[in-house]
Amino acid sequence: MFIAPAVLLLTLFSIIPIIIALVISFTDMDLVGLADYSNIRGVGFSNYIDIFKDPIFLKSMYNTLIYVVIGVPLVVMASMGVALLLNYGSGWLFKSFRVIYYMPSITNIVAVAVVWGYLYNGCYGLFNYVLSWFGLPAQQWLQDPVLAKLSLILLAFWKSIGLNMIIFLAALQGIPRSYYEAAEIDGATGWKKLRYITVPLLGFATFFVTITTLIGWIQFFEEPLVMTKGGPLNATMSMALFIYNNGFQLSKFGYAASGSFVLFIIIIIVTLIQFAVKKKEVEY
Amino acid sequence: MALRMKKLEKGIMIALLVIGGLLMMVPFIWMIGSSFKPENEFTVIPPSLFPNHPTFNNYRDLFVKMDFLIYLKNTLIIVLCSFVGLFLNAMAGYAFAKFDFPGKNKFFYVILATMMIPGQVTMIPTYLIINQMHLVNTMAGIVLPGLVGAFAIFLFRQFMTTIPMDLLEAARLDGAGELRIFFQLMVPIVKPVFAVQGILTFIGAWNSFLWPLIIANDEKLYTLSVGLSLLKGQYGTAFGLQMAGAAFMVVPIIIIFIFFQKHIIEGYTISGIK
Numbered sequence: 001m002f003i004a005p006a007v008l009l010l011t012l013f014s015i016i017p018i019i020i021a022l023v024i025s026f027t028d029m030d031l032v033g034l035a036d037y038s039n040i041r042g043v044g045f046s047n048y049i050d051i052f053k054d055p056i057f058l059k060s061m062y063n064t065l066i067y068v069v070i071g072v073p074l075v076v077m078a079s080m081g082v083a084l085l086l087n088y089g090s091g092w093l094f095k096s097f098r099v100i101y102y103m104p105s106i107t108n109i110v111a112v113a114v115v116w117g118y119l120y121n122g123c124y125g126l127f128n129y130v131l132s133w134f135g136l137p138a139q140q141w142l143q144d145p146v147l148a149k150l151s152l153i154l155l156a157f158w159k160s161i162g163l164n165m166i167i168f169l170a171a172l173q174g175i176p177r178s179y180y181e182a183a184e185i186d187g188a189t190g191w192k193k194l195r196y197i198t199v200p201l202l203g204f205a206t207f208f209v210t211i212t213t214l215i216g217w218i219q220f221f222e223e224p225l226v227m228t229k230g231g232p233l234n235a236t237m238s239m240a241l242f243i244y245n246n247g248f249q250l251s252k253f254g255y256a257a258s259g260s261f262v263l264f265i266i267i268i269i270v271t272l273i274q275f276a277v278k279k280k281e282v283e284y
Numbered sequence: 285m286a287l288r289m290k291k292l293e294k295g296i297m298i299a300l301l302v303i304g305g306l307l308m309m310v311p312f313i314w315m316i317g318s319s320f321k322p323e324n325e326f327t328v329i330p331p332s333l334f335p336n337h338p339t340f341n342n343y344r345d346l347f348v349k350m351d352f353l354i355y356l357k358n359t360l361i362i363v364l365c366s367f368v369g370l371f372l373n374a375m376a377g378y379a380f381a382k383f384d385f386p387g388k389n390k391f392f393y394v395i396l397a398t399m400m401i402p403g404q405v406t407m408i409p410t411y412l413i414i415n416q417m418h419l420v421n422t423m424a425g426i427v428l429p430g431l432v433g434a435f436a437i438f439l440f441r442q443f444m445t446t447i448p449m450d451l452l453e454a455a456r457l458d459g460a461g462e463l464r465i466f467f468q469l470m471v472p473i474v475k476p477v478f479a480v481q482g483i484l485t486f487i488g489a490w491n492s493f494l495w496p497l498i499i500a501n502d503e504k505l506y507t508l509s510v511g512l513s514l515l516k517g518q519y520g521t522a523f524g525l526q527m528a529g530a531a532f533m534v535v536p537i538i539i540i541f542i543f544f545q546k547h548i549i550e551g552y553t554i555s556g557i558k
């Protein structure tokens with residue numbers, strides 16, 4: 001009785017959709033098929049074969065790789081650093097800055113797009129104005145193919161520090177003070193305490209944050225959707241955005257579903273590799 | 285000497301913290317400041333953080349010229365519905381924590397596994413299901429798919445498992461019905477989880493963008509963020525209006541967050557992510 005509503009809804013909107021997605025990824029389902037199911041034909045693996053010949057999909061895989069390679073280390077290190085700084089004291093100053101660092105995480109993506117779009121504006125934006133202080137030329141933040149990728153990474157970086165910082169902070173608060181006291185008696189300095197006690201004891205939190213951040217960046221989606229729509233010249237197109245475009249803009253449901261399974265399989269592989277690497281590490 | 289080093293160290297730490305924090309705040313300051321600027325101040329070079337002639341017109345226009353009142357109403361309906369979902373999650377967590385039934389563990393693992401699936405995989409089929417149920421372009425179609433979530437069920441279950449069974453037995457002996465036990469005994473005990481899940485639910489519902497965008501074709505069903513994206517598309521040069529819309533979405537959530545932020549950090553500590 002207690003469980004029925006939740007399980008029913010989860011089954012209907014999470015579990016059944018996976019099966020449907022798998023089935024339609026082997027069909028040519030599109031808008032015509034949506035109107036009349038008799039128009040849907042099975043096409044075997046041809047969606048999967050076509051997608052790896054699609055230059056836009058290959059481009060989106062490359063872009064996603066860039067996002068992951070730059071974004072993940074940046075977010076993990078910065079959020080750990082901020083958590084360490086915030087854990088240094090307990091006064092009002094530290095408490096208020098905890099809120100400030102978290103604030104971007106809870107802001108609406110469309111509002112973020114509006115504000116950052118204006119910050120990045122080529123003529124009237126703040127960023128170009130700041131560059132002019134240093135005598136640097138104005139940049140086309142969102143129009144230049146290379147720079148646009150970096151601009152999106154900066155925005156996502158700003159937005160994702162907060163949540164990860166909270167996880168690190170919760171972990172830091174779980175470290176017993178006695179470890180530090182013992183180390184101080186042995187004459188350990190601040191740097192050594194950080195290196196030999198704090199960072200190792202944050203092992204699990206680091207693992208958790210790394211894995212969730214990695215999965216998040218592989219699915220990088222909302223930022224390119226609201227900021228650039230994948231442009232210029234597909235330079236910011238991510239795999240998730242490619243799937244969305246094919247599914248909801250072009251109504252190629254079957255093709256998009258096969259793309260989503262490629263994405264899913266990549267996530268599973270990366271997660272399994274992470275767990276394998278984690279197992280090899282020494283437990284403290 | 286050691287003490288002076290320590291003071292210096294703390295000074296550097298605070299300086300780093302403050303500089304980083306101020307940089308994080310730039311977009312917010314820019315947004316608030318600009319939302320009070322009259323349109324002609326947006327093209328002034330050099331750009332200013334704060335308006336020279338502050339005006340409330342942008343905010344007024346949101347409600348007078350645009351349909352932000354309707355969008356606000358829709359958003360609040362979604363928020364209310366999501367709180368019903370919160371209770372469903374709590375009930376499911378309760379069942380997993382305190383009842384025995386066949387296939388319980390298998391069920392639980394399947395639910396946990398749904399957390400791993402990227403949203404893009406389920407998005408299209410969920411749309412097809414909603415379409416089959418003739419719920420496209422209805423509030424139910426917007427709300428239903430996101431009503432329950434695996435993470436919340438997991439969190440409730442973890443916390444409720446620690447509550448001793450004796451307490452429940454005692455209540456049953458006193459003749460309390462199952463629903464009464466849940467609402468009068470369990471709900472008060474798991475208040476901390478309700479606090480953290482409540483605020484996360486609120487933030488999620490308030491910010492909901494993509495799904496309403498997909499399901500709602502009728503402007504009467506638009507949420508605030510869909511309305512704002514419409515504004516961004518149609519009034520691309522009306523910076524003041526856009527900024528006021530953005531501020532209208534962001535500021536309430538920040539205020540609510542400031543009130544409840546203590547619970548969020550506690551919540552993460554409770555959930556055992558450490």
